[in-house]
Amino acid sequence: MKKHIFKIMVLFLCLSFSSCATFSESADYYRRARYLARKNNCDKAFMQLKELLSNEPNSKYAPAASFSVGEYYLDKEDYPDALVAFQEYIKYYPDDPAVIFAELIIYKIGSQIKKNKEVSSQEQYLFETIRQKILSKPLFLFVFNDNIDRISYSSLFGNSYIVFYSKNKIIAIRNGKVFVELIR
Secondary structure, eight states, X not given: OHHHHHHHHHHHHHHHHSOGGGGOHHHHHHHHHHHHHHTTOHHHHHHHHHHHHHHOTTSTTHHHHHHHHHHHHHXXXXXXXXXXXXXXXXXXXXXXXXXXXXXXXXXXHHHHHHHSSOOOHHHHHHHXXXXXXXXXXXXXXXXXXXXXXXXXXXXXXXXXXXXXXXXXXEEEXXXXXXXXXXXX
């Protein structure tokens, strides 16, 4: 009899101390998306991320999922949808640490679009707005001294981002390659 009570108590304690997030639907979507992305099944991972954002937009996993949706479009070279996805990410999760990378990606897309003669006035406005926002950030956010500092981020799709910044220059690297370089 004591063994049964002990087993029940251990089971109760295990369930009590386990994280609620472990059992949440958003955690399941996120885990499946991460697993599928690691297996190079990006289309199915994307669908899991969209489900997460549709069903639980306030989840703790939603900012990373939203950023990854933008990345998915970016990697598919679907720049209009990437712009929209990154704009939504910035709008809904402005305090997320990867916002600077989303802004730089938008800047990069905008600079590529700028070379194209068929740029709409709305796209041109977005490009210039993001450019001014990045370049007008207060220096104390970017520079604590005259040395080069950095910010890094790794995404669900396995992309690594690093931004090196100094008083006069911002260099953004994605997967070991420079993708944006800004000089003040």
